Structure formats: structure tokens, C-alpha cells
Amino acid sequence: MMIQTLRLTVLSSVLLSAAVMAADKPNVMILATGGTIAGTGATSTTTVGYTAAKVGVERLIEAVPELKNVANVKGEQVFQIASENMTNDHWLKLSKRVNELLAQRDVDGIVITHGTDTLEETAYFLNLTVKSKKPVVLVGAMRPSTAISADGPINLYNAVALASSKDAAGRGVLVSLNDQINAAREVTKTNTMTTDTFRSTDLGALGYMVSGKPVFYRGTARKHTTDSEFDISKLDKLPAVNVVYSYANATRTAIDAFVGAGDEGIVHAGTGNGSLSTPVKAALTEARKKGMIVVRSSRTGTGITARNGEANDDELDFVAADNLSPQKARILLMLGLTKTHDTKALQRMFMMY
Numbered sequence: 001m002m003i004q005t006l007r008l009t010v011l012s013s014v015l016l017s018a019a020v021m022a023a024d025k026p027n028v029m030i031l032a033t034g035g036t037i038a039g040t041g042a043t044s045t046t047t048v049g050y051t052a053a054k055v056g057v058e059r060l061i062e063a064v065p066e067l068k069n070v071a072n073v074k075g076e077q078v079f080q081i082a083s084e085n086m087t088n089d090h091w092l093k094l095s096k097r098v099n100e101l102l103a104q105r106d107v108d109g110i111v112i113t114h115g116t117d118t119l120e121e122t123a124y125f126l127n128l129t130v131k132s133k134k135p136v137v138l139v140g141a142m143r144p145s146t147a148i149s150a151d152g153p154i155n156l157y158n159a160v161a162l163a164s165s166k167d168a169a170g171r172g173v174l175v176s177l178n179d180q181i182n183a184a185r186e187v188t189k190t191n192t193m194t195t196d197t198f199r200s201t202d203l204g205a206l207g208y209m210v211s212g213k214p215v216f217y218r219g220t221a222r223k224h225t226t227d228s229e230f231d232i233s234k235l236d237k238l239p240a241v242n243v244v245y246s247y248a249n250a251t252r253t254a255i256d257a258f259v260g261a262g263d264e265g266i267v268h269a270g271t272g273n274g275s276l277s278t279p280v281k282a283a284l285t286e287a288r289k290k291g292m293i294v295v296r297s298s299r300t301g302t303g304i305t306a307r308n309g310e311a312n313d314d315e316l317d318f319v320a321a322d323n324l325s326p327q328k329a330r331i332l333l334m335l336g337l338t339k340t341h342d343t344k345a346l347q348r349m350f351m352m353y
């Protein structure tokens, strides 16, 4: 009889604590992928030359006990890599896992800890492939976890607080570091070292995190998440698309190499408004004639690469990248090529997402 009573007591306390957890705060999953936020340095003053992707997700969570004041958090180590090593395969796996978790009623939001080098690219890929309005927030750090004034813990706290906020729902994938909230489509890493590196240089931040509360001032106008036509659930690979960077005296060698490799598409990061030098234009024209899709973008970092501006896209049958950076134009072109090779349809996508 005593054993039975003990069992019932234990069971009721577990159920009660679960009910208190569930009723009291949102449930946020933290998916860890590596990067500096999980990095360790030789000393507390090492802010470059450290090792990324060393600390596991449980230790990241333990380092910020305040997380439990804003959400019930659970951690999952999806990868443990420096983000320069992110690949299309990592993106497909991560997006499928995010969609699987967000389909669960007991998951209210997701935070993804990530290296800062390619964080903006992963964020944009998820912005186009996550099929939920629940908050998805990417976060990283510019100082390793072992450094004096490491920015990881406060960035992680803010990211979980943002992912716990109903006000963050339906805004697309968000990026939160340095007390700012930026849109996945527009944010980029602007500095190799400083904690204020993530900025939306063209259009500005969406808002700020103030003592763990989001304050929004605007939203992104382009389609994302549940309004996106892209579905990667049955894909196990993405079309090959690469970027060629332009500069004075650029040759056609790289373009010819990507054509030779059988790539389906190419993004040209042109000077100015996506200008094409004579040898580059000749190479891209030949590439198009062989069936490769060509997207003109700009290396400048802000502004629109306008259709029929520096090149006659109608005549060349090229696509203009609008104001997407070359690295994000590559992502949209890869996903666009999973649906069509028609350049008019692809141009529509570049004006929509």
C-alpha cells in the first residue's frame, strides 16, 4: 500500500510540475549548430584566434540560468561546426528538423545558435523554407564563451525572450544579436570582429530587445515562411549554384569553370549596379546559351540591381537580383530552380521574396 501511495505522489508531482511548466511559460527549443557562441579561447582576453564549436548546448543553457524566467527551454545539438563549413545538406537537415518541431503543439518557438560567418545565409534559407508562423530566431556571438564580456549569454537570453514573444510570430525568421532584431532577408555581417557586426545596411533593423522585451518598429514586406512557395520536405539535395565576384580586370575563368562543372545557375556579384565587363558578359552569354540561369547582383552591399539597368536582361535572358546580396541571391536561385528554369518566373520570385 505504501509503495502505491509513493508512486501516486511521485506521479502527481511530475504531472503538476509539467503542468506548471506548460501553463506558466512558452516552450522554446534551442537548436545548437556551433560557432563562436560555443567557442573557447586560450585566455579570457582571447577574442580572435579561438576555437569555434567546442561548447555543447546544455552548457550554453547552464551558462544563462535566467532563461528559465522567460521560457521552458530544451536543447538539441544538431551540428557542432564553424559556420564557414555550413553546406546545403546542413540547411536541408536543419529546415526539416525545424518544421518537424514547430508542427508539435508543445513547441512555441525555436532559437538556433550559429556561427556568425554564414548566419545570415542560414537565416534566409529558413525564411524561405520554414512552414510555420511561430518565431524562429537565429543567434550567435562575436566573442568566445571564455572571453571577458562574452556577448553570447546576453544574446542567447534575448533570442529566447524574442522566440517566447507572441509579437515575434508571423514576422519571418529573425536574427537577434547586440540588442537588435533584424530580418533574415536584409541582415548581413558587416564587421569581422565587433559585437555590432549584424546590420540591415539597406533598410534598417526591425526593432530592439529592451530588458528582454522586443520593441518592433517595422516589418519586412517580402513573402516568407507560410507564404513561401518553396517546399524542401522531399528534397535531399539542392541545385548547384555558385557566385562569381567581379572587379577590375576580372576574367571569364571562374564562370567557365562553373559551367564546366555543370552548375544549374550562377550569381554574378558585379561592380556598381551589377555591371558586366566585356569578357564576363561574353562568358555569361555563352553560359546562358548552354542552359545555365544567370542572376546579376551587386558587390556594393546596398541598393537595387535593377532589371535592364547596366545590362539588357530582356535581350540576354538574365535575371536581376533586386536588392538581395549575392550570397542570398544564390539561396533564392537554388530554391527557385527546384520549381522552374523559366527566367520570367524566376524574376517574379526575385521581386516577391
Ligand code: DGL
Binding pocket: 034, 035, 036, 037, 052, 081, 082, 083, 084, 114, 115, 116, 117, 118, 140, 141, 142, 143
Ligand atoms: N568560424 C566562425 C563561425 O563559426 C566564427 C565566427 C562566429 O561564430 O562569430 O562563423
